[in-house]
Amino acid sequence: MKSIYLLLIVGSYGFGSCNQDVKSEEPENTIETPEQQPKVKPKNIIFMIGDGMGLTQITAGMIAKKDNLNLERCPIIGLSKTESADNIITDSAAGATAFSTGVKTYNGAIGVGTDTLPLKNIIEIVETHNIATGLVATASITHATPASFIAHQKSRFMDQEIAADFLNTDIDVFIGGGKTHFTQREDQQNLLKQLEEKGYHIATGIEEVEAVGDGKLAGFIADDHPVKMSEGRGDVLTRATKAAINLLVMGDKGFFLMVEGSQIDWGGHANESDYIISEMIDFDNTIGAVLDFAEKNGETLVIITADHETGGYAINGGDRAAGTVDGAFTTDYHTATMVPVFAFGPGAEIFSGIYQNTAIFNKMLASYGISIE
Numbered sequence: 001m002k003s004i005y006l007l008l009i010v011g012s013y014g015f016g017s018c019n020q021d022v023k024s025e026e027p028e029n030t031i032e033t034p035e036q037q038p039k040v041k042p043k044n045i046i047f048m049i050g051d052g053m054g055l056t057q058i059t060a061g062m063i064a065k066k067d068n069l070n071l072e073r074c075p076i077i078g079l080s081k082t083e084s085a086d087n088i089i090t091d092s093a094a095g096a097t098a099f100s101t102g103v104k105t106y107n108g109a110i111g112v113g114t115d116t117l118p119l120k121n122i123i124e125i126v127e128t129h130n131i132a133t134g135l136v137a138t139a140s141i142t143h144a145t146p147a148s149f150i151a152h153q154k155s156r157f158m159d160q161e162i163a164a165d166f167l168n169t170d171i172d173v174f175i176g177g178g179k180t181h182f183t184q185r186e187d188q189q190n191l192l193k194q195l196e197e198k199g200y201h202i203a204t205g206i207e208e209v210e211a212v213g214d215g216k217l218a219g220f221i222a223d224d225h226p227v228k229m230s231e232g233r234g235d236v237l238t239r240a241t242k243a244a245i246n247l248l249v250m251g252d253k254g255f256f257l258m259v260e261g262s263q264i265d266w267g268g269h270a271n272e273s274d275y276i277i278s279e280m281i282d283f284d285n286t287i288g289a290v291l292d293f294a295e296k297n298g299e300t301l302v303i304i305t306a307d308h309e310t311g312g313y314a315i316n317g318g319d320r321a322a323g324t325v326d327g328a329f330t331t332d333y334h335t336a337t338m339v340p341v342f343a344f345g346p347g348a349e350i351f352s353g354i355y356q357n358t359a360i361f362n363k364m365l366a367s368y369g370i371s372i373e
């Protein structure tokens with residue numbers, strides 16, 4: 001009803017009008033109108049980010065996977081506006097900080113505002129409600145996207161400081177690369193020792209990760225960044241995600257898990273279709289495992305989106321039967337195009353529409369029934 005009403009106002013007065021009713025519309029990134037409360041609140045949220053995963057990356061994966069993308073199982077689709085506070089083209093730090101804090105910041109910022117001061121992130125917020133938390137990535141766990149959910153640093157390149165920030169939280173599970181940022185440090189500290197003292201199981205390699213049956217977990221699947229799919233990474237993202245879910249689901253207050261398909265973006269930077277497609281398919285396989293869990297569990301909201309598109313990727317031809325595309329690129333950096341948001345499970349309906357990336361933070365908190373301020 002509300003959108004029809006607004007349409008009528010615009011129709012009556014036109015876009016150039018100074019009419020008070022039109023001007024009193026709320027700015028786009030302050031949301032939480034009543035209709036954005038979910039009908040049924042989920043207990044758990046799994047938030048999945050395909051870094052650099054624009055619509056073309058998805059389409060290329062869809063063609064390669066012969067129309068069997070798990071993403072197609074999501075009934076609700078939205079569009080997210082990705083620009084950062086200081087640039088029409090966001091980087092992954094500002095993009096992830098928008099998701100994790102609901103605030104647009106400058107490119108390179110890790111969980112801090114334009115004033116470089118820390119912003120409360122969703123992990124810190126839900127932890128105070130005894131909701132279990134986790135991060136999984138196919139990059140170093142200190143890389144921009146996962147870092148923005150846990151750390152507060154003025155630059156994404158401060159890996160050692162970001163690693164130390166893991167000790168300042170009560171995150172239950174994190175699995176990714178980047179072990180050396182915890183062990184080979186300028187301050188000579190061994191953060192793994194300190195994590196152990198805080199009660200974490202330390203696991204190296206996916207088998208050790210999977211062997212942890214309870215409690216907190218710091219899991220490392222590489223010393224630096226995990227290798228590409230084409231270099232034999234295998235299905236560690238799916239296995240790590242399942243392992244994280246198995247641990248997080250034991251809490252009785254629900255959980256929040258962020259899962260990143262980190263390297264779709266790196267395929268875009270490299271302007272390599274094959275790299276994009278293999279990483280896209282890996283991410284989609286993980287999406288399949290997550291949706292299978294959510295389907296069975298019945299209390300889990302799954303949101304899948306990207307921080308931005310990478311490469312200005314286009315499909316200028318191809319062969320559907322062979323599952324191949326003729327990819328073309330306009331840039332080796334990111335672009336400003338909107339990215340899709342897919343949602344599945346209780347509360348999914350509030351993710352339809354077109355909105356700022358920061359609205360995803362607000363929608364996730366609304367889904368948990370948590371209000372801030």
Ligand code: MG
Pocket residue numbers: 051092139143144145146260262265
């Ligand atoms: Mg990333």
Ligand code: ZN
Pocket residue numbers: 052092265266269310334
């Ligand atoms: Zn990038």
